[in-house]
Amino acid sequence: MGTVGIREVAALAGVSVSTVSNVLNRPERVGAASAARVRAAIETLGYVPNLPARQLRGVRSGTIGMAVFNTAIPFFNQVIFGAETVAERAGLSVMVGNSYESVARQARHLANFEQYRVDGVLVTPVTHDLSAMHRLHQRGVPVVLLDARDDAGDFDSVWLDDVGGGRLATEHLIAIGRTRIWFVGGPLGVRQNADRLAGCREAVAAAGGATLTVREGDGVGLRVGRETGDRIAAMPAGERPDGVFAASDMEAIGLMQSLLRAGLRIPGDVAIVGYDDSDFAANTSVPLSSVRQPALAMGQSAAELLIERLANADSAVKQIAFDPELIERESSGGGSV
Structure with a gap:
C-alpha cells in the first residue's frame, strides 16, 4: 500500500x-x-499525521520513544537512565512518557510517539494487552518491551523473572520462621504484581504450615504501605502477620513507617521484604531486605535491542531475562548491606 x-x-x-x-x-x-x-x-x-515537516518518509528522526509504568517508582528512573546512556552513544535522544499506571495515558504516549515519527519505541505495558504495540509494529515502528515478557514471541523484550522474585522473598520469610504471611501490592491487573504474587503463592503452598493473606492496593507507593501498616497495627497480636512481602520498596517503606510509629518491632513482631532494592532500601530506619532488580542493566539492554532492531528489521526476536537476587538486611533479620 x-x-x-x-x-x-x-x-x-x-x-x-x-x-x-x-x-x-x-x-x-x-x-x-x-x-x-x-x-x-x-x-x-492507519493514517498518522506527520507533524514535524523535517520528518519526511525514509528519514530517521534520531529519537526513540519510551513509555514507562510509573516514574514515581525509583526503579524506572534507573531504567530510563540506562536506556538514555546507550541511546546517547548511538546518537539518539529519548522522549519519555510516564503512563502512571494508566492504559489511557500509555495510549496517548504511543500515539504521540507515532505522530512525531520516532525511530522506535521502548514500552513497559500497563497490562497484558499488547494490541497497541502490535498496531505500532504493523505500521513499521519497532517496539521493544521493557520489564515485560512477550509469551507469543512477537517482540524483543527485557524482563525480570518476577515469579522467581516473589518466590525468593517468600521462601526467605518462611525460612526465618514466619508463618502468617501477607502479600501487599497492586493493582494485581499489572503483570509484574500478579507474577510476584504467583511466586509468593508457590512458596507458601510448597512450605506447608504457612498461610497467605493478599492485600491488594489501589496504587503504588508509600500511601498504600502506610494504610496497610495502620491496619496491621490495629490487629490483635496473635492475628497480625509476622511476615510481609511488599511488591515494591515504596510500599514496604510506608508499611515500616506505620508499624514503627505504632511501637511494633521490625523484624521482631513483623519481618518485611520489599522489591526493587532501590537506593532507599539500605537507608531506611531499619534497613530493608529487598529483591534486587538490575534496573540500569535492564534499561541498557532494552535500548541495545532496539538499536539492533533498527539496524536489522528482519533479525530473530530476542528475549533477555534477568534473574532476581534477594538482598538480606535487618528488616528480616539479615545484616545491613
Whole structure:
C-alpha cells in the first residue's frame, strides 16, 4: 500500500479534506457524526499525521520513544537512565512518557510517539494487552518491551523473572520462621504484581504450615504501605502477620513507617521484604531486605535491542531475562548491606 494521506482519509470518511484537517487540529469545529467517521477512517487506514515537516518518509528522526509504568517508582528512573546512556552513544535522544499506571495515558504516549515519527519505541505495558504495540509494529515502528515478557514471541523484550522474585522473598520469610504471611501490592491487573504474587503463592503452598493473606492496593507507593501498616497495627497480636512481602520498596517503606510509629518491632513482631532494592532500601530506619532488580542493566539492554532492531528489521526476536537476587538486611533479620 502506498503512503496514506489526508485525501485518502477524506475519501473513505465521505467528507472534505478541510473537515479531516479540522478534526485533527480544530475538533471543536466538526460535528460529532462527521468526526466519528473521520476517526474511524484514520484507524482503518492507519493514517498518522506527520507533524514535524523535517520528518519526511525514509528519514530517521534520531529519537526513540519510551513509555514507562510509573516514574514515581525509583526503579524506572534507573531504567530510563540506562536506556538514555546507550541511546546517547548511538546518537539518539529519548522522549519519555510516564503512563502512571494508566492504559489511557500509555495510549496517548504511543500515539504521540507515532505522530512525531520516532525511530522506535521502548514500552513497559500497563497490562497484558499488547494490541497497541502490535498496531505500532504493523505500521513499521519497532517496539521493544521493557520489564515485560512477550509469551507469543512477537517482540524483543527485557524482563525480570518476577515469579522467581516473589518466590525468593517468600521462601526467605518462611525460612526465618514466619508463618502468617501477607502479600501487599497492586493493582494485581499489572503483570509484574500478579507474577510476584504467583511466586509468593508457590512458596507458601510448597512450605506447608504457612498461610497467605493478599492485600491488594489501589496504587503504588508509600500511601498504600502506610494504610496497610495502620491496619496491621490495629490487629490483635496473635492475628497480625509476622511476615510481609511488599511488591515494591515504596510500599514496604510506608508499611515500616506505620508499624514503627505504632511501637511494633521490625523484624521482631513483623519481618518485611520489599522489591526493587532501590537506593532507599539500605537507608531506611531499619534497613530493608529487598529483591534486587538490575534496573540500569535492564534499561541498557532494552535500548541495545532496539538499536539492533533498527539496524536489522528482519533479525530473530530476542528475549533477555534477568534473574532476581534477594538482598538480606535487618528488616528480616539479615545484616545491613
